Amino acid sequence: xxxxxxAELNFLSQRKEQFAAKVDLHLHDLRKNVxxxxxxxxxxxxxxxxxxxxxxxxxxxxxxVADAWRSMGLDExxxxxxxxxxxxxxxHDLSRNYNVDRLYTxxxxxxxxxxxxxxxxxxMYRDRVRRLVxxxxxxxxxxxxxxxxxxxxxxELGIYTRTFEPYADSVLRTGNPDGGKGPFRDAAQRIExxxxxxxxxxxxxxxxxxxxxxxxFLLRGDESYxxxxxxxxxxxxxxIAAATIADADKELLTGLLRDYxxxxxxxxxxxxxxxxxxxxxxxxxxxxxxxIQQNVTQADQLMAGRVAEITExxxxxxxxxLIVVAAAIALATLFAVTITRTIVRPVRQMxxxxxxxxxxxPTGRVATVVGGRDEINAMGESLNALINxxxxxxxxxxxxxxxxxxxxxxxxxxxxxxxxxxxxxxxxAEIATVQQINAIRGRLLQHSERLVxxxxxARTGSGKxxxxxxxxxxxxxxxxxxLLEALATEAKPTTADSPPVASAQANVHPAL
Numbered sequence: 394x395x396x397x398x399x400a401e402l403n404f405l406s407q408r409k410e411q412f413a414a415k416v417d418l419h420l421h422d423l424r425k426n427v428x429x430x431x432x433x434x435x436x437x438x439x440x441x442x443x444x445x446x447x448x449x450x451x452x453x454x455x456x457x458v459a460d461a462w463r464s465m466g467l468d469e470x471x472x473x474x475x476x477x478x479x480x481x482x483x484x485h486d487l488s489r490n491y492n493v494d495r496l497y498t499x500x501x502x503x504x505x506x507x508x509x510x511x512x513x514x515x516x517m518y519r520d521r522v523r524r525l526v527x528x529x530x531x532x533x534x535x536x537x538x539x540x541x542x543x544x545x546x547x548x549e550l551g552i553y554t555r556t557f558e559p560y561a562d563s564v565l566r567t568g569n570p571d572g573g574k575g576p577f578r579d580a581a582q583r584i585e586x587x588x589x590x591x592x593x594x595x596x597x598x599x600x601x602x603x604x605x606x607x608x609x610f611l612l613r614g615d616e617s618y619x620x621x622x623x624x625x626x627x628x629x630x631x632x633i634a635a636a637t638i639a640d641a642d643k644e645l646l647t648g649l650l651r652d653y654x655x656x657x658x659x660x661x662x663x664x665x666x667x668x669x670x671x672x673x674x675x676x677x678x679x680x681x682x683x684x685i686q687q688n689v690t691q692a693d694q695l696m697a698g699r700v701a702e703i704t705e706x707x708x709x710x711x712x713x714x715l716i717v718v719a720a721a722i723a724l725a726t727l728f729a730v731t732i733t734r735t736i737v738r739p740v741r742q743m744x745x746x747x748x749x750x751x752x753x754x755p756t757g758r759v760a761t762v763v764g765g766r767d768e769i770n771a772m773g774e775s776l777n778a779l780i781n782x783x784x785x786x787x788x789x790x791x792x793x794x795x796x797x798x799x800x801x802x803x804x805x806x807x808x809x810x811x812x813x814x815x816x817x818x819x820x821x822a823e824i825a826t827v828q829q830i831n832a833i834r835g836r837l838l839q840h841s842e843r844l845v846x847x848x849x850x851a852r853t854g855s856g857k858x859x860x861x862x863x864x865x866x867x868x869x870x871x872x873x874x875x876l877l878e879a880l881a882t883e884a885k886p887t888t889a890d891s892p893p894v895a896s897a898q899a900n901v902h903p904a905l
Contacts, residue, residue, distance in 0.1 A: 394419075394423055394678075394681060394682060394685060396415075396419040396422075397415075397416050397419035397420050397423065398678060400412045400413075400415035400416045400419060401416050401455060401674075403415075404416065404459065404462075405458075405462075405671070408462055408467040408468070409467065410467070413455075413459045416455055417452075420448060420451075420452050423444075423448060424445065424448065427441045427444045427445055427448070428441070430444070430688065436691070437688070440684065440687070440688050440691075443684055444681065444684055444685065444688075447677060447680050447681045447684065448681060450677040450680075451674065451677035451678050451681055454670065454673045454674035454677050455674050457670045457673075457674075458667060458670045458671055458674055461663060461666060461667045461670055462667065464663060465660055465663050465664070465667070466660075473656055473659055473660040473663065474611075474660065476652075476656045480649050480652045480653040480656065481600070481603070481604060481607075481649075481653045483649055484600055484646065484649040484650060484653065485597070485600045485601075485604075487645070487646060487649070488593070488596040488597040488599075488600045488646075489536075489537030489597055491591050491592060491593040491596050491597075491636070491638065491642075492536070492537065492596065492597045493536070493538070493588045493591055493592045494592075494594065494595070495532055496529065496532050496533065496536065496546075496588055497585075497588050497592060499525055499528055499529045499532060500529065500581070500584060500585060500588065502521075502525050503522055503525045503526060503529065503581070504581060506518045506521040506522045506525065507522055507557070507573070507577075507581075508573060510522065510561060510564060510565075510570075511564055511570035511573045512570075514564055514565060514568055516565060519561040519565070522557065522561070526550065526553070526554055526557075529550060530547065530550055533546050533547055533550070534547075538591060542587065542591060545587055546584060546587055546588075549580045549581075549583050549584045549587070550580070550584065552576065552577070552580040553577045553580040553581055553584070556575060556576035556577040556580065557577040560575050560577055589637040590637065590638055590639065591638060592636060592637065592638070593632055593633055593636040593638060593646075594632060594635075594636070595632065596629065596632055596633070596646075599625060599628060599629045599632060600629065602625050603622060603625045603626060603629065606618050606619075606621040606622040606625060607622055607657060609621075610622065610661070614664065616661075619658075619661050622654070622657060623654070623658075626650055626653075626654045629650055630647060630650060633646050633647055633650075736769055739759060739760075739769050739772075739773060740769070743759055743772060743773065743776050747776070754784075754787075755780050758777045758780065759772075759773035759774075759776055759777055760773070761773040761774050761777065771864065774868070775868070778868070778872060781836070782875060785829065785832065785833070788825070788829055789826075789829050791825070792822055792825035792826050792829060793826075795818065795821065795822040795825065796819065796822035796823065796826065798818065799815055799816075799818035799819035799821075799822050800819065802814070802815040802818065803815035803816065803819060836872070837873060837877075840869040840870075840872045840873045841873075843869045844866065844869050844870075844873075847866050847869075
């Protein structure tokens with residue numbers, strides 16, 4: 394309920410649909426909790442029925458408020474706000490077409506200096522007329538008047554400029570103003586008629602004042618701003634009626650103003666309705682909250698009674714629990730020690746050997762039990778086999794490289810001393826090879842003994858191999874295959890690039 398009210402306040406302050414959806418979501422969750430409450434006992438069922446009814450009342454009140462705001466407009470472009478905003482914008486845009494006060498004033502200054510020139514015959518007034526004509530042209534070009542009106546004004550201004558200059562020269566030369574008449578005077582009068590047809594005094598300023606009162610009301614909700622808007626609208630109607638613009642233009646401006654005022658006053662009345670709806674919604678919510686608090690109090694009392702019962706029954710079970718915990722701790726300690734001795738320690742040793750295998754030459758081996766059947770022992774045997782194979786490979790590779798080097802040196806020897814030194818190196822390499830073969834022979838014997846042992850167990854048993862025996866048999870068979878492959882590699886004949894050992898040994902010094 395608190396979450397629903399928070400979402401409600403966010404909707405009223407920000408007027409976004411997402412908060413209205415959150416109110417519906419939280420009320421849905423509230424109803425699910427009320428249904429759970431109804432299943433507790435008879436008293437809770439009655440409380441749940443009251444809560445359901447009050448929640449429905451609150452939900453209906455909130456939806457009325459939300460619908461009223463949607464009708465008013467959740468933002469400035471929707472609802473009633475969008476309607477009167479569209480009309481006032483149109484009225485404001487049109488008001489700029491009738492904002493010719495500066496043009497009118499500038500035209501009057503041109504005419505005054507024109508007459509001063511005729512009266513005083515001073516070139517200063519001719520220069521003033523020229524400057525004011527330039528200013529008038531700039532005002533026309535930058536004004537918001539319609540393009541056709543601008544074109545007419547500029548055309549008449551061109552006529553005035555061309556015909557004024559000969560008149561000014563004649564006045565300054567002869568001193569005869571001829572009553573201030575001429576084509577320039579007619580052009581100026583036509584300009585004045587055009588300005589009168591598009592002149593509504595202070596219309597744009599009045600529209601801006603109208604909008605200021607409207608926004609003050611929307612911001613503060615003060616009814617006094619409504620009267621200000623109405624008075625400003627009445628003043629604008631009077632300005633339009635007193636203007637000399639065309640009747641069609643007057644009707645257009647008055648119609649836009651009338652539609653704006655009507656929409657604004659409807660919005661004002663809707664705000665009052667919304668205020669009443671919000672009051673009803675708050676009243677419904679205020680009836681829900683005390684009932685929820687009452688239910689919480691009852692639940693707290695029930696919980697306190699049950700806690701007391703549980704406390705009494707748990708005192709005895711605590712002692713039993715302590716005994717069980719102590720026994721469990723002892724068993725856990727024993728189990729941890731066993732695991733450490735049988736699993737953790739060998740695994741750590743294997744991890745260290747793997748590090749040595751990756752970055753160095755391991756010298757130790759994992760302690761294993763011959764015929765052991767656990768996985769740790771099998772892992773240790775496999776790791777030992779891997780280390781042995783690696784060591785055999787390295788020793789065999791070194792011996793082969795030494796033999797190849799000795800053969801190359803023997804073939805390249807040019808003196809008796811060099812041949813003797815090469816023969817000694819070759820002899821040492823052959824001795825290392827023989828030692829490797831003897832080592833392989835010993836490991837083959839070990840694998841053979843294991844194969845015999847597995848076969849004996851299979852013969853004396855049920856005739857079927859166990860999983861462990863099958864694994865041991867497989868490992869031994871693979872070991873034999875690897876060792877035989879090594880012997881087969883050693884027995885391969887040498888290529889043409891490396892002369893056979895026998896031919897090289899033929900060159901060994903007899904003393905060796």
